[in-house]
Amino acid sequence: MKISNTKATILTEALELIQLKGYNGFSFHHLSEKIGIKTASIHYHFATKGDLGIALVQKIRAEAGDYFTQLDRDIADPGKRLEKYFNIFRSTFENGHRMCVGGMLALESKTLPAELVAEVRCYFDDHEAWLSKTLQIGRKQKVFSFNKSSREVARNLFAALEGAMLSACAFGEVERFNAAATWYLNQLRS
Numbered sequence: 001m002k003i004s005n006t007k008a009t010i011l012t013e014a015l016e017l018i019q020l021k022g023y024n025g026f027s028f029h030h031l032s033e034k035i036g037i038k039t040a041s042i043h044y045h046f047a048t049k050g051d052l053g054i055a056l057v058q059k060i061r062a063e064a065g066d067y068f069t070q071l072d073r074d075i076a077d078p079g080k081r082l083e084k085y086f087n088i089f090r091s092t093f094e095n096g097h098r099m100c101v102g103g104m105l106a107l108e109s110k111t112l113p114a115e116l117v118a119e120v121r122c123y124f125d126d127h128e129a130w131l132s133k134t135l136q137i138g139r140k141q142k143v144f145s146f147n148k149s150s151r152e153v154a155r156n157l158f159a160a161l162e163g164a165m166l167s168a169c170a171f172g173e174v175e176r177f178n179a180a181a182t183w184y185l186n187q188l189r190s
Contacts, residue, residue, distance in 0.1 A: 004045075006037065006041060006045065007045045009035055010031065010035065010042055010045055010046070010052070011052075011055065011056050011059055013031055013034050013035050014026075014031060014052055014053075014056055015056055015060070015101060016098070017030065017031065017034070018053075018056070018101055018104050018105065019092070019098035019099050019100075019101055019104060020096065020097075020098060020099075022104050022107065022108055023049075023053060023104070023105055023108050023111075023112060024108055024111055027049075028042045028043065028049065048113075050112070050113035050115060050116050053105070053112065053113070053116040053119075054113075054115055054116050054119050056101070057101070057102075057105070057116065057119040057120060057122075057123055058119060060101055060102075060123065061119070061122060061123055061126055064123075064126060064127065064130075065126065067088070068126075068130045071084055071085065077143065078134050078135070078137045078138030078141060078143050078144065079138065079143050079144070079185065079188075079189065081134050082131075082134060082138075082185060082188075083185065085131075085134075086161065086181040086185070089161050089164070089165055089177065089181070090174060090177055090178065090181070092165075093165055093168050093169070093174055093177055094174055097168075097169055097172065099165055099166070099169060100161075100162060100165055101123075102120055102123040102124060102127070102162075103162040103165060103166070105120045105123075106120055106124070106162075124158065127158050128151070128154045128155050128158050129154075131153075131154035131157055131158060132150045132151045132153075132154035133150075135150040135153055135154055135157075135188070136150040138188070143189065144188040144189060145188070145189070145190060146188060153188075157184055160180060160184055161180075161181065161184075163180070164176060164177045164179075164180035164181060165177060167180070
């Protein structure tokens with residue numbers, strides 16, 4: 001998907017605003033001031049804020065899919081794959097205490113357009129499906145041990161990572177995230 005520089009800039013800046021302030025914490029006016037363009041220019045690319053949110057989540061889902069494919073191709077050890085995956089969350093937080101865009105949007109789901117909520121749910125499904133597949137491979141290779149279905153463990157793991165980011169943000173300490181991620185990985189390996 002090729003997008004114009006202006007559209008790409010709008011998406012990049014909207015991502016940062018959502019990660020730092022939430023979807024309801026900014027307007028097209030804030031975005032136009034941040035980028036240095038007129039709000040009409042934003043409306044040219046995205047008729048509504050909901051359209052902007054949907055396009056952003058779709059872009060992030062595509063990027064995550066590419067990243068999952070890269071991890072699967074480049075890293076044979078499922079444990080190492082999970083460690084690399086955890087680093088996405090860690091580095092997001094370390095970049096100005098930003099939060100996961102999916103988590104931020106999920107927090108506001110009751111106030112979001114239905115189409116955007118559906119995209120956010122797909123975002124969660126994508127992550128949980130990849131985690132489930134990675135956990136299944138790890139169990140077959142005897143890297144991981146768990147008694148529940150890989151889908152249930154994946155759902156719990158993703159929820160734990162999102163929660164660990166919230167805790168790290170509340171205290172301003174990446175160590176809280178690191179401790180939770182390490183603990184979960186150790187539980188899978190025991």
